[in-house]
Amino acid sequence: MAKEEALVINGLKKHFGHVKANDGIDLIVRAGTIHAIVGENGAGKSTLMKSLFGLHQPDSGEIHLWGEKVQFSSPLQALSHGIGMVHQHFMLVEALSVLENIILGAEPGKGILLSYKNSRKTVEEICQKYGLDLDLDAIVENVPVGIQQRLEIVKVLYRGARLIILDEPTAVLTPQEIDRMFEILREFKKDGCTVIFITHKLNEVMALADDVTVIRDGRTVGHWPISEVNEKILARQMVGRDVVLDLVKEDAQPAELVLQIQGLQTEQVNGDQKADGLSFNIRAGEILGIIGVAGNGQDALIEGILGLRKVEKGEILYLGEHINGVDTSYLRQKGVSCISADRLKTGLVREFNVRENAILGYHTGKEFVSNLLFQNKRIDHYVNQIIKEFQIKTPSLEAPITTLSGGNQQKLIIGRELHANPKLIIAVQPTRGVDIGAIEFIYQVLLECRRQNTAVLLVSNELEEVLSLSDRVAVLYQGRFMGCNTPDHLSKEDIGLMMAGVRPEGEGGSE
Amino acid sequence: MISFLTISIIQATVAIATPLYIGALGGLFNERVGVVNVGLDGIMLSGAFAAAITSYYTQSAWMGVLAALTVGALLGLLHAAICIEFKADHVVSGVAINILASSLTVFLLQLLFNNKGQSPSAPKIGQISNLDSIPILGPILNNMSYLTIIGLVLILLSHFFLYRTKMGLRLRSVGENPYAAQSLGIPVRRYMYLSVIVGCALVGLAGAFLSIGMLNVFTKNMTAGRGYIALAAMICGRWTPLGSLGASVFFGYVLAWQMNAQGLAIPAQILEIIPYLTTIIVLAFVAKRARGPAHVGKIFAPSEH
């Protein structure tokens, strides 16, 4: 054996009710390597890591850490065995400072007393060693996500972890920040740490990992040294069949102006980024992609258009009509649809079932209501139609919406929003957290809308998605556009720089 | 003439503020670990009752204080179990405690003393005395209950605990994001239980001040909404011990002034509105910017996260 094994997992199972999140996982991680775990959303990656970290108790299976059989009943034990984890959903206390978040649970100081002075010294040393720049006194809620990610990493280092798990760490980073993170992870490896890197982005695996394990539907499909695989093989293993994400996209046939926005400036809500002078047009039959790191004014822009947020300055014209400050329901009647970023927050009502969610927003329409009562037959007919057309997998119309997978929830929203033949679709992160099959489907649907002469405003932070779907791409940074052009005039590097607020050399600027 | 600052107004302010800041401190220990407790009023009432009858039967006021702390702690355990173990809605549990307390105390009064209105008089907690010789401070401190002093010490200790100790930092993190705290190995549920129990014991103590600190009897529903004003003081004080103290003293002053102004040519009904009106106005202004612990009132369900 060339290198000893840091972690061996055998036949691990974890079921939630009848959901088999982990259904026989095997994993071997060699010490001192970077090990990628890939799998689609819902494959069970996070569940596996939570079992390892003591947040879940596995139903069966064995975990051997550094050759010793372990079974952690709390994260405390995992921490004391040198496991550190950067969770997919950050585990930060927003009201506390950066420093307090780092030391929490392992505070320096004599007896019961807390010594901020010693803490600061230790943390500063770690930051210096890895070149991680942090303002220790900033309150976490005021810190951008990229920095919060860095904070999570320092937290792990502070505890002296030898096995570092990162659960989809790159989802919130710009391309440059991702490169920086990869450098840091290689640095860890040099120091003898073992890194488990979870992702569903295969290019990242190829760029970074030594070994890779693929998980599908809660089971290990296989594991390979990176030299033996490529992205295509991994994609097939992940999905269980060949994937074609090559899109057939005819040339755009832009027709009449659908949305014209001039100098849009919105109100700021809860200290988020406001839209700060945005101008653009979208024509029928055209997809405008807006890309930017989350939190750069996407919410403000969308809510401004939809009448959900006060517009302070500027003009919004929809089909030639001024729509500043009109009612959202009026816009929906006039053919504006929205696929919102957070399914369970603004797209669906968590407590409602499939049928109720499928008519949400149209529930007062004549086709569903007469004499003040719901016409259940007509509603069922309509919902069944959506389910068929959009290939939604659901046990029944009465199933609670939360029992559907992310992809199926998303398809239901899209089905509902497209049902009324909209003239403008605002799609915000339409593929966030859905599986590849659904992504494929959603892309096809958006392109079909474009063919049908619908104007599409696509807001996303997935670079590939925006580049392959859009006819024009605008980069949003701190509430303004850094640049706007057709995809073939924009390199990924340039977009990355603009997402970070740097205007690349020789770039023309906004339209 | 309406006077705004006399010895008697100051003394009344202190007396009225004492149960408010002890109660607010208790409420704060609930909310800082994410548990909403609108049952403060009922717990205060139960504390007042336990203190009065224990003091009556044992003829020792300090035994009464001990009983108030115990009853508060037990109700805290009940509330914690309902909210943490059974994951019920915090407000529903609090309301239930209020109803339980106001009916059970009356029932027990009837049972024990054959009197629905009040308990027999009982020994009182001691007071500072013989300080007349000191100028200015003397008359103010004179007749001040020992519980007032104890309350002030508790405020200072709590401030130190929350902001200067490791456990204090951990406790604060639990109410903000229990999942983050848990992922760092902090025993979240233990913190929640202990903090709610200690907090409710303090609320019981505030009740003891009402029955055997200020007076020497328990009377039916004697809290008269003070638990809610304590809750308001906690919010105006932004969930901090010193802030709660400040807000309690302010509310105490308004009430004291109102009592002092009675007998003047202002209609009593209008005067009686003033404290509640002030509470609402101050809350409306302060509460807008005041933000409680982020996870307050939410259910902590680690396995579903």
Ligand SMILES: Nc1ncnc2c1ncn2[C@@H]1O[C@H](COP(=O)(O)OP(=O)(O)O)[C@@H](O)[C@H]1O
């Ligand atoms: N606490 C939980 N309760 C019920 N089901 C869960 C829970 N956590 C995860 N699941 C389900 O288990 C499956 C795997 O989820 P997860 O491990 O988060 O996937 P991944 O991280 O690979 O995207 C999903 O179907 C998810 O809905």
Ligand SMILES: [Mg+2]
């Ligand atoms: Mg995951």
